[in-house]
Amino acid sequence: MSDKKQFREPPCFISTARHDAHTVDLLNNLFKDSARGGYSDIHIEDTDEGAVIRRRHNGIMSEYSRISRAQSRDIQDKIRKKSSIPPSELQAPRDGRMFLEVDGRVVDIRVNIYPIRTGHSIVCRLLDQNNASRQLEEVEMRPDVRREIEKIMFGPEGMLLVSGPTGSGKTSTLYAALNKLNTPERKIITVEDPVEYRLEGLVQGQVTVEMTFAKALRAMMRQDPDVALVGEIRDSETARTATEMALTGHVVLSTIHANNAAATITRMLDLGVEPFNLGTALKGVLAQRLSQRLCECTMPRPPNEFERTWMEHYDIKDRHSPVYEPNGCGNCKNGLAGRIPVVEMLVVDSDIAKMLNMARPASEIEEACQNQKQFETLAQAAMRLCREGKVPVAEVIRIGGTDRIIQRKDEKAA
Numbered sequence: 001m002s003d004k005k006q007f008r009e010p011p012c013f014i015s016t017a018r019h020d021a022h023t024v025d026l027l028n029n030l031f032k033d034s035a036r037g038g039y040s041d042i043h044i045e046d047t048d049e050g051a052v053i054r055r056r057h058n059g060i061m062s063e064y065s066r067i068s069r070a071q072s073r074d075i076q077d078k079i080r081k082k083s084s085i086p087p088s089e090l091q092a093p094r095d096g097r098m099f100l101e102v103d104g105r106v107v108d109i110r111v112n113i114y115p116i117r118t119g120h121s122i123v124c125r126l127l128d129q130n131n132a133s134r135q136l137e138e139v140e141m142r143p144d145v146r147r148e149i150e151k152i153m154f155g156p157e158g159m160l161l162v163s164g165p166t167g168s169g170k171t172s173t174l175y176a177a178l179n180k181l182n183t184p185e186r187k188i189i190t191v192e193d194p195v196e197y198r199l200e201g202l203v204q205g206q207v208t209v210e211m212t213f214a215k216a217l218r219a220m221m222r223q224d225p226d227v228a229l230v231g232e233i234r235d236s237e238t239a240r241t242a243t244e245m246a247l248t249g250h251v252v253l254s255t256i257h258a259n260n261a262a263a264t265i266t267r268m269l270d271l272g273v274e275p276f277n278l279g280t281a282l283k284g285v286l287a288q289r290l291s292q293r294l295c296e297c298t299m300p301r302p303p304n305e306f307e308r309t310w311m312e313h314y315d316i317k318d319r320h321s322p323v324y325e326p327n328g329c330g331n332c333k334n335g336l337a338g339r340i341p342v343v344e345m346l347v348v349d350s351d352i353a354k355m356l357n358m359a360r361p362a363s364e365i366e367e368a369c370q371n372q373k374q375f376e377t378l379a380q381a382a383m384r385l386c387r388e389g390k391v392p393v394a395e396v397i398r399i400g401g402t403d404r405i406i407q408r409k410d411e412k413a414a
Helices: 003-007 018-036 069-082 129-133 143-153 170-181 213-221 236-246 261-270 275-281 305-313 350-357 362-369 378-387 393-400 403-413
Strands: 041-046 051-057 060-067 094-102 105-116 119-127 158-163 188-192 203-206 227-230 251-256 282-294 299-301 323-325 336-347
Touching: 018 041, 018 060, 018 069, 018 094, 018 105, 018 119, 041 069, 051 069, 060 069, 069 094, 069 105, 069 119, 105 129, 129 170, 143 158, 143 170, 143 251, 143 282, 143 336, 158 170, 158 236, 158 261, 170 188, 170 227, 170 251, 170 282, 188 213, 213 227, 213 236, 227 236, 236 251, 236 275, 251 261, 261 275, 261 282, 261 336, 261 362, 275 282, 275 350, 282 378, 282 393, 305 393, 323 378, 323 393, 336 362, 336 378, 350 362, 378 393
Parallel strands: 158 251, 158 282, 188 203, 188 227, 227 251
Antiparallel strands: 041 051, 041 119, 051 060, 094 105, 105 119, 282 336, 299 323
16 A cells, blocks of 8 residues: 555544444544654553553653553454554454644654553654654764764665664664765665655565565665665574675664664674774764753752762862753643754774674774764763753763662672
8 A cells, every 4th residue: 555545535534333432532542642753662552451542752751641441442352453553363462553643733643552461552753754864963972973973874785783772763863864865866775674764766675485685685786776775684594694795895874782883883793793894984973862952940959968979980170060950841741842962973994893803892993983083882872961051960970870889889888
């Protein structure tokens, strides 16, 4: 079914029986309010007593409503029908997709239904197609980091990896890069799971049971692309094939799950990529997190003892200068105003390539990166944004982690 045909479907949920009018109103209000309010996900989870509906906004979950089991079944039936998920397949995870029209714009919604002990958990991800046209210049990062990314993107060949957990904005950053690369002179081909944004001028493919990432990559090499986007490197075959593609005259962009930039290199080696090949193919790694952004009403204060200990551990300078936290005003929600990326950019220069060939540990690679002008760890980048009044100090510590700090204090106490 083409997108054009899908867009001609009813723009909202419709009533099909006398008893379901309340359910239809709830669904239409839920999705319209969520789309207007900038919510990224809707969760509908069966419980022993009924079901709870929660939503995620700027990374924070909040409860929307509690409903009965009967109404939960009605909601699931409506969502399954709208997203073309067979109503008979109840014992296996299922993915679907639906479109709703809100205020004259079409909202693309990805649906996943997961069987649980009490019934099902439904997660609907609302994709804002306006993000598809965002340019790399609009992604907030230091100019020297952006220059290094562009140097790799516009190079003759090589691989750029963007690492981070689910929901850290990896795909959005890569699409911003594709928008900059997308000209008639370049053939850009993608393989994704699923295709999140549609871009005119790109050849976009989707993973299926028969077409894995690795199989698609081998086929893509025969498509004569200049640039290839691999939605995610998640297994050995995909890692090796993507590396081979980057060694043979192609620019390869991809995402991978790893804690930081140096750990991304270790992850690729663990997936079976030969150190020499990785040192030649890999040109850079961008580790990324999304942090809550502070409103202009932010409040400065001196760091407390724990925060100073944390900064000392992560080699943060000026440990006594102010940090910032939310305050709250009439223009924001609890002192927060959207989200901002926190990035760590590692460039694979000749020194790092030599360390790769010798399979040096991630800690040594990260230490060697300190000499690179654009490099700062995620913790250092988050603290810099905090000092600029953009990120709350609690987010800085969340991104950097506290386990090693607590362990260190326990050791001192002992």
